[in-house]
């Protein structure tokens with residue numbers, strides 16, 4: 001468990017119903033000076049965070065089940081990460097890896113080769129998951145000399161123009177930003193809950209990959225596909241856990257046609273599912289693995305790690321960026337990886353606890369269409385009617401609002417925006433997780449009773 005300040009809080013504490021006056025004032029400054037294009041999910045202004053706790057400027061303390069969108073996998077500000085970043089600040093903050101080598105990048109690259117799936121030994125480091133996806137696609141195109149890309153309608157791969165071309169969710173990601181990259185095919189992910197024919201998971205996986213096979217063999221595309229990009233568990237899409245057959249079948253398809261399999265582990269990777277990489281759950285080795293979020297330990301990070309034959313395809317100078325592989329970030333990341341490794345054994349117990357409680361909630365509420373997840377990434381998907389599965393966006397928002405009043409930071413997710421997702425630290429103390437789950441159940445009751453908003 002991350003060591004916490006002895007003066008730190010022991011649980012959530014609400015002293016001013018959120019948003020309190022200081023948070024309200026911050027929100028009005030946001031309205032005035034920050035573009036409307038950036039939406040802030042919660043009406044609170046945060047001043048401090050440690051381990052699983054976050055405090056707002058009105059003095060409220062929350063249990064953070066969002067982790068800054070899946071970043072704080074070992075809690076906020078793990079001591080070793082902060083110590084390493086501070087020490088690095090005193091030595092070298094920036095020279096650019098395109099100018100000279102320096103230790104922290106090389107150490108992190110070596111560490112990534114060590115922890116990555118077998119054969120993925122070469123890396124480049126960037127400043128965000130979005131940028132890392134761009135680079136993964138560049139190496140795949142350079143290696144295959146092919147143009148087309150395949151991803152999934154319910155996927156999320158980031159915010160750049162290429163990245164939004166790789167996602168199917170029109171609003172808010174794509175609307176108004178076209179034209180997008182044309183050479184992209186969007187396929188259906190293997191999501192048993194929303195399979196129109198309600199087939200068994202293994203059959204859904206098989207059917208989806210057969211569809212993909214047909215898709216990539218249509219006239220303009222056949223023989224011209226560079227890469228398939230897939231999240232091993234879809235995060236923004238609503239914690240969609242594919243059937244175990246899906247990734248091995250994708251791997252087979254890629255091998256058959258010489259397509260690069262890009263594994264987007266930005267959200268699901270780095271310990272989140274109970275393994276270092278989520279794709280390990282599916283016994284599949286990708287060609288390229290994209291990392292981000294948690295690896296930076298709270299600092300901005302994106303990484304691409306892959307097989308040398310793919311990673312070395314671009315010409316010298318073809319990849320790079322002024323800040324990619326920043327020394328402070330890499331020094332922090334080395335410690336973050338250690339902390340994640342240390343915390344991994346505890347995730348089984350945490351997973352069992354969350355699964356049990358969410359299943360109980362789902363049994364008691366017919367508007368929970370499905371409770372699903374793996375490790376420490378979970379979602380409750382809300383529907384108006386369990387038979388029609390019509391998404392219930394309002395209920396998800398009402399649970400989020402009620403949660404805040406109860407001292408929980410909850411994020412929404414889902415292709416239809418109708419999920420509450422849980423991304424607690426994997427080292428959260430079990431009694432605190434139990435408290436948070438009690439508060440979640442209470443928030444759901446409040447929301448259903450119309451007291452959430």
Ligand SMILES: Cc1ncc(COP(=O)(O)O)c(C=O)c1O
Nearest residue numbers: 128129130156157158235266267
């Ligand atoms: C699976 C996945 N890929 C890529 C990204 C983009 O990462 P970033 O927001 O760091 O650019 C995200 C962000 O949520 C993500 O979940």
